[in-house]
Amino acid sequence: MLLQALGPGQARFVGGAVRDSLLGLEAKDLDVATPLSPYEVMRALGAVGIKVVPTGITHGTVTAISDGQVVEITTLRSDVTTDGRRATVAFTDDWQQDAARRDFTINALFADPQTGELFDYFDGLADLRDHRVRFIGDPLTRIAEDHLRILRFFRFHARFGKGQPDEAGLRACVLRANDLMALSRERIADELLKLLAHPDPAATVSIMVEHGVLASVLPEIEQSALPRLERLVQAEQQSGIVPDGLRRLASLIPCDPALAEKIAARLKLSNRDRKRLASAVQAELDLNPRALSYRIGTESAIDRLLLAGLAEQAASVAHWDPPRLPIGGGVLIHKGLAPGPAVAKTLKIIEHQWVERGFPQGPEFDAIVSEVLAAEA
Template sequence: MELRINASKWRRKRGVSRLLDALGADQGLTRFVGGAVRDDLLNLPVSDVDLATRLKPEEVVERLEAAKIRAVPTGIDHGTITAVSSGSPFEITSLRRDVSTDGRRATVAFTDDWQEDAARRDFTINALSADPVTGDIYDYFDGKEDLLARRVRFIGDPLERIAEDHLRILRFFRFHARFGEGDPDPEALVACTSRANDLMALSRERIADEILKLLAVENPAATVKVMLDRDILRPVVPEIERPALARLESLVEAERKARMKPDPLRRLASLLPRDPEVSGQVAARLKLSNKARKRLACAASEEIPAKVRELAYYNGAECAADRLLLAGKADLAAGIAHWDAPKLPISGGMLIQRGLPKGPVVAKTLQAIERQWVVQDFPQGAEFERIVDQALLSTRG
């Protein structure tokens, strides 16, 4: 089967046509590249459209400015310009080759050779490019064959590619979880297993980003199993052990039953011991945001009160949904996930108006009212007034 993109359809995307005209696409100077091409060939939604060009970065900027297209030098030292065309952003990168690598970053030089640029990409399915005029696909490493076979394969020697950028270990498993079918490529699997300790040289932010992207895949359980069997994560997150796989599988099923989107942070919580202190240590090591750290700690607790809205009121609906899904209570989770907690219908000033003297007694009484209001499932009207009257009577003695 001949694979190609619908060039006319792509040109109809907002801002694309004028951008291609500015960058000489009809002269063979610029092509669509990377994930956008791959996803289109798989009939998946295409969000970000990236382009590669034989033009040097300075020429790209000159041409964009001449066409009155905003040019943002987001990574100009590495050849990347972000063009804002008709309000839409596009990443444009000059063709490059690696001069040197150290496992974390590369020193590059510019080239005008399409195959040389494609050769520095990680996987064959990511090295495809498309002619913006004809839609023809340029494939230098049998990426189309791998795409049809749903196979993720390194370009060249996997060990060499991993030595260039250690993050490719995690990227391999993420791409296999999303695009692969069956067992992972054997040669790649052996290389990733033997070099897993290389992950320790990477920044924890990059590791966290890749792990969360992997866990965001519709069902990453089979791939995570391979990673746990091969001890891929042990050098950086040793807290994730093989028994955790069953919790992840149960969570994926609970999310499906609740018709809730996959949530990578919740899935990470399923892989960690149900211990808030341990979750906090992992979150700190991975340099997650304070919000993410609190959520992991909250999800680590297995406490679920009889009335789940009480849990949501004190900890937030998101945390309540996490705990319920992790406990396999899909129906309850679906009902609480978007619950808006009501506001306590009384304030300290209103209690003072009812005769309560100013001072610490006001806050104490207000807290007693709130506790009883929550226990009784947030009554309003006459039922709430009875709670207030009872609290005032108790306070007055």
């Protein structure tokens, strides 16, 4: 009903949804392009009772919500001015002009939702078939429009490419790598972590490091770190644990928590991710995976175990819920311990023994309490 409300020939699927469907992949984001203005889209959909939110109306984008499905609808555009970070756009009714402003040929495919007819203005179908990520037009021009396309080039190559990257695209990315310094660190971090989260980005990261693409923003990443990333990828696969971009970033930087904190701050990571990155690179490793998980948290324990290549141990705590110490200070006081610092000290000793013995409950735990109290008496 949503597409019908826009009228015949007035809407086409575009970008990732078309690309992924052609590859037999699940299309996560549904994007629609239309020559209608955003106000015309809102009126047409509102007339049939479809909720529309003006999420990016100055750039022609509204978000429609129909039958629980979220669809982004964007008016056809052309770039008026660009500065490498943002663009000023003008609306158009020219489908090819809209396609020409997109980054890669495989992302500029349109499909008619009614007939399934494909519209390929820049040989994206051939590139998709050949597993080639290629800029539309002159790569240097595309990068000048948005510097983030340097990282996107490698991210899409890691996901869809095979063999060496497109030569012209690689050459342009290397030549303009310092342009990354003009971007916000949040955008860099988001794109880099997406790249690292692909099933096996090691070969692509190796190309980036070899050509100095990351040197301006992450000079700490060196070629010598790549085997560690490869081992981590293997450990994740063996354990069945989902790939994680932040964990893989940890594999690429030196094992120095203070330096990890600086890198996390530079990338403007959240406080939670900063702490996690610093924890992941620590050399300290308790070979009792459940004890480690209890002490530093399951997520951080999995990070350290996988980075150490201990896939089986990581898998053993992946779905384990650490228990709570089954005693508090009040119970110890009730048992005759004088209130004060001794209570906290004794609790720590009990907790240590409890963890070391595998988190026993019932009579086994009561025996630990009795032993500790007797020793402290």
